Amino acid sequence: MAKSMTKHPVSSADTLKQAWQDLRADHPHMRIRDAAATLGVSEAELLATDCGNRVTRLREHWPALLGAVGTLGPVMALTRNAFAVHEKTGLYEDICPCGDMLLISGHHIELYLSTGVWHSGFAVMEETHLGPRHSLQFFDTGGEAVHKIYLTEYSDAGLYRRLVDIFRADDQSPNLELPTEGTKSALDALASSQDLPEHWRRLLLVHTTEAVLAGRIATPALRELMRQLAELLLPIQVLVGNPGAMQLHDGPIQNLKITGPWFNVLDQGFNLHLNEMAVAGADIVQLTYQQRDLTGLLVRDQNQQTILTIVGQFDEADGENVLWRDLLKALPVIGPG
Known part of the structure; x- marks a missing residue:
């Protein structure tokens, strides 16, 4: 497993992408979170290396983007920290600003999102044994994943593609620069x-x-x-x-x-x-x-x-x-x- 391996910090996007490919060749079932830890980088930096291929960088218009998720139908919301993963399937229906936060509620969904510490977002396509899996993934200023939204079999794939097109960022380079300030709780x-x-x-x-x-x-x-x-x-x-x-x-x-x-x-x-x-x-x-x-x-x-x-x-x-x-x-x- 990743925790038993030595970390090898990698710098440039091209070098990092090659290192990730080599790592996946040896450990095809390794999750990207563990791969990033092994390579000594954040998950967001590693994910960004695939921009222009299976990954699309999104514009940082979080309230509008999350509001558009409500059109997709049932999706799976995933929020985690280092030791717990919480997954709920439901609808992103009502979005209400609460200070610097966003309160999202809907059928089986209750979220409070501190988008002020969000730094980057991506639309991601992953190949699985069940076929392609599509998701929206959001990361904080340290490159740590804060929230992910996965399409389900009941989601509207056509509206998802339209959402990605609308919120596609101009910059699709594989490099991701992270700020130096810390993340507020x-x-x-x-x-x-x-x-x-x-x-x-x-x-x-x-x-x-x-x-x-x-x-x-x-x-x-x-x-x-x-x-x-x-x-x-x-x-x-x-x-x-x-x-x-x-x-x-x-x-x-x-x-x-x-x-x-x-x-x-x-x-x-x-x-x-x-x-x-x-x-x-x-x-x-x-x-x-x-x-x-x-x-x-x-x-x-x-x-x-x-x-x-x-x-x-x-x-x-x-x-x-x-x-x-x-x-x-x-x-x-x-x-x-």
């Missing part, structure tokens, strides 16, 4: 916004100093909690984010599967992949919201960064789902965090 920016819808406000509050740490659970207890949630079909909210995007699943989970280090939720319309090897523990946090108790679970990595967030269903009249709270209280706590 979407969570930090959103926490101070006065325009947040209530369900997003609740989700973000569990990440603030208003939330009190009640205890930490280990990975086996997290697995057991997910099993119980699936068995009960208890509605929950599952959030995965990175500095440029946050993606939400709102509903129950059902089909669980463990594959190597990955804990997976494999439901129709929703997939979650969590690398358990990276999980240091999960923090149970509590706070008061609108004079009612609110309890969240923050899955942390070895650096205490949040990989994913889980909260229970919240009703404006009745407050938090009592069964969700009781399930958390019954978990074996290993320490204060």
Whole structure:
């Protein structure tokens, strides 16, 4: 795998493209994210080397471009960080500015996109064993992927081709220059916004100093909690984010599967992949919201960064789902965090 290889930083686009071709010849199933890490460059820089071939650089008109995605029909939205991948299939229907952010909602889709840190976007065609796969891929100022949109069998391919033509950038060179400034956290920016819808406000509050740490659970207890949630079909909210995007699943989970280090939720319309090897523990946090108790679970990595967030269903009249709270209280706590 890529993590066992030595990194070889590569400079020019032509040299980088050749190095990637050589790497794929030796490792045909290697993902581009792992290939970029092996070659010592960002995923965006590696992808850009194929501009003019299977990759088309897009103009940086993010609100208009994302608005046009709503015409494509059902698509698969993918948001990830280093250790979790969140995939939802649905419609990009309503786009609403919220400060420097974009709130996107639709049938089975809930997104908050911090497009202020987006730097580049591409239309990508990949050859797979099922045939060509088309996607729109967006990257931050560090060249890290923040959000990807994949066509499904129900998407309108003709309208997709028209979208790519409309938003095609004049510059299709294989070189990609990245800025030197850092990327701002979407969570930090959103926490101070006065325009947040209530369900997003609740989700973000569990990440603030208003939330009190009640205890930490280990990975086996997290697995057991997910099993119980699936068995009960208890509605929950599952959030995965990175500095440029946050993606939400709102509903129950059902089909669980463990594959190597990955804990997976494999439901129709929703997939979650969590690398358990990276999980240091999960923090149970509590706070008061609108004079009612609110309890969240923050899955942390070895650096205490949040990989994913889980909260229970919240009703404006009745407050938090009592069964969700009781399930958390019954978990074996290993320490204060």
